[in-house]
Amino acid sequence: MTAYLLKRLAISLATLVLASIVVFAVLEILPGDPARLMLGMNASADQVELLRNQMGLNAPLLLRYLHWVGGLLSLDFGRSYTYSVPVIDLVRERLAVSLPLALIALALSTVIAIPVGLFSASRRGRAGDTISMGAAQLGVAVPNFWFALMLIYVFAVWLRLVPAGGFPGWSPGIWPALKSLLLPAVALALPQAAILARVTRSALIEVLNEDYIRTARAKGLPYRAVLWRHALRNAMIPVLTILGLQFAFLLAGTIIIENVFYLPGLGRLVFQAITQRDLIVVESVVMLLVAAVIAVNLVVDLSYAVVDPRLRGRQ
């Protein structure tokens, strides 16, 4: 168990370090001088040079990398060129939108998908299974931003139940904020739920063919108990893997959805930063997202060990 833990941890750390090198290197070779961008085209070469020195852009490569990583570790991400505020403040402010959005979407997708997967698997080949898997097949094919547009049309334009976009912030109360996150969360969740339902179903069907399920049934356990206690638990590994991948996808998927709904979240921040060449913001947010993905994958790996006792023995 400890060996397994340590190995996963070491791999995650190594991936994180490599990722930071990649992000740094990519932004390093990009065309465009941030100092020149900040000062505009009319600035003299001297002024640009002065600012470059102030921003530490003239320091040796390795030093700048270490400085950047050190900053990341101490949560000092530097200042945004375009917003002229510390990046960490921007990130904190935007996370207050994106994180709840991703979590609500993930919760919605899980709550929809697992029961549908269970239902389908236990009625394999029958009408209920065919209908729900047909719906899932359709759900996988729907682009979330188009689905979002359709939701806006029905619930915001037509029924006027929720706002079509924008975010009031958390200060006027939780309800208005949640209301404006509802459609985006549904738009993000449904295509994800479709994938998750399919995975849950096929994982369950594989498990339901196992001998121990027959044993459990033979000793008189009701089908429902077998399904929940034995089958679902054993089908959790693929389901957890997909959940982990989906969380990463949701964090990035918010880029488009936040643009559809004009939500001031992390995705919109990074999209605007990319188009405005606000490289400090881009590299910080990208690193943050990558770290989140790696952390989630690590948690998923570790949860395998919790779900599957056999893995604890192996290394």
Next chain:
Amino acid sequence: MTLHIDIPEETLSGILAKAFRNTAFVTGFVITVLILAMAVISYVWTPYDVTKLVIADKTQGSSLAHWFGTDHFGRDILSMIMVGARNSIAVALVAVGIGMGVGVPLGAFAAARGGLVDEALMRVNDLVFAFPALLSAIMITAIFGPGAVNAIIAIGIFNIPVFARVARAGALAIWPREFILAARAAGKSGTQISIEHVLPNIATLLLVQGTIQFALGILAEAGLSYLGLGAQPPMPSWGRMLFDAQTRMVVAPWMAIFPGMAIVITVLGLNLLGDGIADILDPRSRRQR
């Protein structure tokens, strides 16, 4: 001489008979052929010229003259969907080609070599997987300039580790088999065995993954062009059409409905096709049903 006789070889007519009985395959195949045909026909004929703006006809609803209505410049939506299909298919298909062309040799190589080479390649794979694909695609297209070619590269890069992983997993399952041992005993090299014996045996896996990535590529391309990073106007693209539709949802909902349906139907068709192929050719997936 090829020695990949493991499961009893099925006759072509047997496979075809099975295919015609498989609803998913038939539906997916028909949809895919129709979409491809639509893209090909758009080269010689569309109901209207998509580059000609007819302001007098702007934002008209469905009619006999314009089945799917017109957009804010008076262009025929059906014609734009037909031309847009070319763009979606080309981007997604070439991206799959990049993914397969680079990923499969890497995965097969990793499986053939094993040990440190395998470990190193798989760690690089993990690294690419750690970057949310969409985010990186947006970065690539935003930085190197929007356009169909950069969209292809951005989507293609993220297909590489997917195919590498599938090829490696498939190849690892083939390597311990007896016919590989026989080939080795015959003095064949790792590369030779990979090409002559391993690849034919994982072709089904790759084909199925190919259709999945094709479908995902269409979705990704739509997302990129929705953000203005894919094919540039006046070339119509499905994602761009949805972007134009967004601010006009109240007056012209058809501008959003039909291009979206085109995406859904195309992706659905490809996914059904992939499921169908997997069902027909892979005995394992039959058992799971």
